[in-house]
Amino acid sequence: MRYIGRRLLHGLLLLVAVSLLSFVFADLAPGDYFSQFLTDPTVSPETVAALRAHSGLDRPFPVRYAAWVASVLRGDFGYSLAFNSPVGPLLWTRVRATLLLTGTATLLAWLIALPLGIWNATVRGTWCDSLSQLLLSFLLSIPDLLLAIVFLMLAVETGYFPAGGMVSPGWSSLSAPRRVCDVAWHLALPVAVLVLGMLPILVRHVRASMAEAIDSPFALSARAQGIPRRRLLFRHLLPAAANPLVSLAGVSLGTLLSASLLIEVVMGWPGLGPLFLEAIMARDFALVLAVVMLSASFLVIGNLLADILLYRLDPRIRIK
Amino acid sequence: MPADSFLGVRGLSKTFAGRPAIQNVTFSLERGRTLGLVGPSGSGKSTLALCLSFFETPTSGEIWLDGQNLCRLNRRQRSLMRADIQLIFQEPASSLNPRFTAAQIVTEPLLIRGIGTAQTRLLRASELMATVGLSPHALATPALEFSGGERQRLAIARALALQPKLLILDESFSGLDLSVEAQVSSLLLDLQQRHGLTYILISHDLALVWRLAGEIAVMDHGSIVEHAPVAGLLAGPQHPLTIELLNASLALSLDGAPA
Amino acid sequence: MTRRTKLAAALVFLGILHALAIFAGFLAPYPYAEQHREFPYSPPTPIHSSRLQFFVHGRLFGVPEPGVVFLLGSDAYGRDVFSRLLYGGRVSLFTGLLAALLSLGLGLALGTLAGFYGGWLDRLLMRGGELVMALPWLYLLLAVRAFLPLHITTVAAFFLLVVVIGSVGWVRPARLIRGVVLSARERGFVLAARGFGASDAYLIRRHILPLTLGVVLTQATVLIPQYILAEVALSFLGLGVSEPVPSWGNMLAEAQQYHALVAHGWMLAPGLAMIPVLLGYLLLADTLIAPARRAR
Numbered sequence: 011m012r013y014i015g016r017r018l019l020h021g022l023l024l025l026v027a028v029s030l031l032s033f034v035f036a037d038l039a040p041g042d043y044f045s046q047f048l049t050d051p052t053v054s055p056e057t058v059a060a061l062r063a064h065s066g067l068d069r070p071f072p073v074r075y076a077a078w079v080a081s082v083l084r085g086d087f088g089y090s091l092a093f094n095s096p097v098g099p100l101l102w103t104r105v106r107a108t109l110l111l112t113g114t115a116t117l118l119a120w121l122i123a124l125p126l127g128i129w130n131a132t133v134r135g136t137w138c139d140s141l142s143q144l145l146l147s148f149l150l151s152i153p154d155l156l157l158a159i160v161f162l163m164l165a166v167e168t169g170y171f172p173a174g175g176m177v178s179p180g181w182s183s184l185s186a187p188r189r190v191c192d193v194a195w196h197l198a199l200p201v202a203v204l205v206l207g208m209l210p211i212l213v214r215h216v217r218a219s220m221a222e223a224i225d226s227p228f229a230l231s232a233r234a235q236g237i238p239r240r241r242l243l244f245r246h247l248l249p250a251a252a253n254p255l256v257s258l259a260g261v262s263l264g265t266l267l268s269a270s271l272l273i274e275v276v277m278g279w280p281g282l283g284p285l286f287l288e289a290i291m292a293r294d295f296a297l298v299l300a301v302v303m304l305s306a307s308f309l310v311i312g313n314l315l316a317d318i319l320l321y322r323l324d325p326r327i328r329i330k
Numbered sequence: 331m332p333a334d335s336f337l338g339v340r341g342l343s344k345t346f347a348g349r350p351a352i353q354n355v356t357f358s359l360e361r362g363r364t365l366g367l368v369g370p371s372g373s374g375k376s377t378l379a380l381c382l383s384f385f386e387t388p389t390s391g392e393i394w395l396d397g398q399n400l401c402r403l404n405r406r407q408r409s410l411m412r413a414d415i416q417l418i419f420q421e422p423a424s425s426l427n428p429r430f431t432a433a434q435i436v437t438e439p440l441l442i443r444g445i446g447t448a449q450t451r452l453l454r455a456s457e458l459m460a461t462v463g464l465s466p467h468a469l470a471t472p473a474l475e476f477s478g479g480e481r482q483r484l485a486i487a488r489a490l491a492l493q494p495k496l497l498i499l500d501e502s503f504s505g506l507d508l509s510v511e512a513q514v515s516s517l518l519l520d521l522q523q524r525h526g527l528t529y530i531l532i533s534h535d536l537a538l539v540w541r542l543a544g545e546i547a548v549m550d551h552g553s554i555v556e557h558a559p560v561a562g563l564l565a566g567p568q569h570p571l572t573i574e575l576l577n578a579s580l581a582l583s584l585d586g587a588p589a
Numbered sequence: 590m591t592r593r594t595k596l597a598a599a600l601v602f603l604g605i606l607h608a609l610a611i612f613a614g615f616l617a618p619y620p621y622a623e624q625h626r627e628f629p630y631s632p633p634t635p636i637h638s639s640r641l642q643f644f645v646h647g648r649l650f651g652v653p654e655p656g657v658v659f660l661l662g663s664d665a666y667g668r669d670v671f672s673r674l675l676y677g678g679r680v681s682l683f684t685g686l687l688a689a690l691l692s693l694g695l696g697l698a699l700g701t702l703a704g705f706y707g708g709w710l711d712r713l714l715m716r717g718g719e720l721v722m723a724l725p726w727l728y729l730l731l732a733v734r735a736f737l738p739l740h741i742t743t744v745a746a747f748f749l750l751v752v753v754i755g756s757v758g759w760v761r762p763a764r765l766i767r768g769v770v771l772s773a774r775e776r777g778f779v780l781a782a783r784g785f786g787a788s789d790a791y792l793i794r795r796h797i798l799p800l801t802l803g804v805v806l807t808q809a810t811v812l813i814p815q816y817i818l819a820e821v822a823l824s825f826l827g828l829g830v831s832e833p834v835p836s837w838g839n840m841l842a843e844a845q846q847y848h849a850l851v852a853h854g855w856m857l858a859p860g861l862a863m864i865p866v867l868l869g870y871l872l873l874a875d876t877l878i879a880p881a882r883r884a885r
Contacts, residue, residue, distance in 0.1 A: 024719060024720065024723055025723075027720050028720060028723050028724065031720060031724075032724075035732070035733075147868065147871055147872075148864075148868070150867070150871060151863075151864045151865075151867035151868040151871055152864055152867075153818055153821065153860060153863050153864075153867070155818075155821060155822065155825060155841060155860060156841070156857065156860030156861070156863065156864075159841065159844055159845065159847075159850075159857065159860065160857065160860075162847050163847050163850040163851060165847075166847040166848055166850070167851050173847065265725065267725070268725030268726075268727060268728055271727050271728065271731075272727070272822055272825075272826075275826065276845075286728060286731070287731065287826065290731055290732060298732060301728070302724065302725075302728060302729075302732065305724075305725045305728055306723050306724050306725065309722075309723050309724070309725060310723050383784060384784070385780070385783075385784065409786045412784060412785065412786050413785075413786075416784070417784055419777050419780070419781065421777055423777075424776055424777035424778065425777035425778055425780070425781045426777070426778055426781075427776075427778040427796055429799065430778075438782060438785065439785040442782065442785045442786055442787045442791060443785065443786060485781075488781075492785070
């Protein structure tokens with residue numbers, strides 16, 4: 011229990027440090043949202059200064075940081091100047107969209123990678139394994155960007171899949187089951203790209219962990235005892251292979267918000283990615299900060315969960 | 331007086347985090363002699379070896395070598411004195427960098443101290459190899475290709491490079507098979523005769539110590555409980571621990587003859 | 590295939606690809622900015638050997654005016670995709686390489702210091718590293734890049750990219766190297782050398798750094814492709830190298846005319862060119878990491 015408490019504290023401290031770092035960082039950026047008006051001849055510098063003062067952008071750093079922390083604790087994530095809306099609701103819709111995309115893709119990728127990796131580990135050294143390794147290596151060498159563009163190209167050409175967006179026009183007037191189908195139809199291509207991107211690495215890791223478990227002395231003796239394959243697999247080998255996989259799962263969880271940035275931008279999925287990009291281009295401080303904090307939180311929480319899970323699962327860590 | 335003998339140790343103590351490893355160790359050793367240091371594990375033998383060879387700084391006490399108080403030296407002087415006392419570690423395998431060639435290993439001390447040129451160092455390497463009975467043709471061979479006994483000889487050759495006066499061997503013979511051990515022992519005796527080296531030999535093996543040492547010090551819980559010439563010790567052990575050690579040693583009978 | 594053969598094959602393969610990029614100035618028939626407005630989106634021109642001239646204008650091959658030789662077609666402005674592919678390769682491949690060098694250098698220096706000296710230095714570096722790792726790297730990259738002046742000269746952009754990408758990824762190499770140094774520091778031969786009066790610098794240089802070589806090499810094979818992809822992503826989004834200097838990233842951005850893309854398949858060339866590069870580095874990584882697995 012103390013271990014978990016310590017890890018939680020550690021995670022919290024890390025998040026605070028991240029927030030400070032992001033704040034400092036965003037602050038170092040030359041200019042802010044109102045800088046764009048400086049090049050506009052119709053807007054006087056006094057007006058810009060007044061706008062800045064009005065938004066509180068001219069207060070000293072510690073004051074702004076403290077104010078921000080206070081408002082975050084109240085649940086208020088600030089105001090986005092570029093989108094002219096409070097950050098919270100803006101983020102919420104986008105985060106939901108991103109999580110839908112990455113969540114589906116991650117789940118699917120793991121569902122495929124686990125059996126595939128385990129099977130690969132059991133047939134190591136055969137031509138089946140070599141072929142599968144070759145295919146996966148090839149897949150790993152295809153950049154996500156290329157895949158996304160090609161898929162979109164096919165979508166536009168054939169019309170089988172939509173070329174962007176999360177819902178079709180007039181979506182709200184559809185019945186509930188049809189609405190789900192519509193979203194799924196839009197989800198298909200981006201999820202496919204993400205899954206194909208994640209698969210090779212996941213399968214490699216699963217295969218490696220399983221292989222190590224299979225080769226370990228205790229597994230060999232279990233086999234020598236004549237324990238049937240299924241029982242061997244599920245009760246002996248999988249738990250042994252679980253450690254690195256749990257860490258990997260933690261990483262997967264942690265990158266749920268950040269893994270799909272490029273895909274979302276390219277394929278027009280209305281998630282956090284495109285929002286972040288626009289916010290950066292517009293120098294929208296509040297939004298950039300909120301997005302960075304949010305995705306960093308996911309990373310920290312993902313790792314934390316993995317640590318805690320490992321602690322529960324692996325007695326060896328408890329002894330240390 | 332510790333300043334009179336070749337090696338004099340007085341009141342030496344070393345504490346690690348509140349736990350004393352050696353307490354108030356006092357002894358002296360004459361030049362050209364071999365002191366065998368025995369005792370159960372944890373008795374402080376290795377700590378003493380480390381203190382004597384400057385790897386650890388004693389918490390209190392004095393060490394005198396050849397009339398010089400080693401604990402009163404500044405850093406530069408201490409660095410120079412390191413040449414005089416060499417420690418040979420337990421594991422020859424790990425104390426030699428496996429990727430280094432024999433020549434590199436043996437001349438490393440010279441290189442570190444900036445002694446000589448590449449040419450002269452190579453010559454010295456041949457000499458040292460010959461001294462320990464290794465073929466100078468093996469100078470370019472990487473260390474991992476040598477056997478355990480040969481590696482121990484390399485370690486000795488390296489230790490001799492700076493012409494030390496005192497050599498401390500900490501369990502340097504464990505892990506060597508008997509024939510190799512015999513070879514290395516006779517090498518050490520030979521070197522002692524020819525160059526007047528002084529040895530402190532730390533070992534579990536009482537038979538070995540009997541063969542090589544002139545006097546034995548028995549350590550227990552950080553202190554020396556008995557210190558006597560070998561023959562005298564075997565004839566009339568005083569301390570109960572000494573008696574216990576002698577009894578436990580199957581290779582020795584109480585009249586002093588090895589089995 | 591033995592490991593040695595695979596290693597040699599991967600190195601030769603990658604060497605050829607990089608050589609093609611380095612010698613873009615010689616191998617490409619056209620400069621990267623040269624436009625042929627009369628031939629927009631031209632498909633790859635079939636080569637009539639009788640018309641092909643070699644060693645002309647200081648380049649390997651070309652055709653006499655007013656003919657054109659577009660080995661991989663042309664883009665919207667009539668620029669030769671093949672030439673731009675080679676020049677773009679220079680940017681993308683070497684940004685990745687240099688950035689990896691930076692990351693590895695930083696990681697080596699910091700990891701060695703942290704591992705060798707321990708104490709507060711070690712704690713500081715590890716905590717700092719944890720902090721950097723807690724930030725999603727692509728987001729971090731975008732933010733770092735975007736927060737710097739957007740419109741800068743090409744050379745400045747190139748160096749900026751290298752520095753930005755390289756300074757984000759030093760943490761994992763640093764951690765791994767720190768681990769190696771920590772265990773190396775306690776090795777017998779290091780202690781023995783200390784016994785002869787060796788300085789810290791000597792110990793690090795002669796005994797400890799050689800032991801980090803394995804980690805450095807394997808990390809290199811992992812980082813370089815990642816960084817190439819990072820450069821491509823940044824340039825694709827308009828935050829990297831910009832017109833008219835080609836990078837595989839900004840070339841791919843031009844390929845986003847989806848309705849016409851099927852007819853202009855050659856616009857995907859930069860993306861396709863990345864496949865052999867990534868494969869090469871993958872093969873290299875596999876041959877370098879494999880023996881470690883077997884030894885376990």
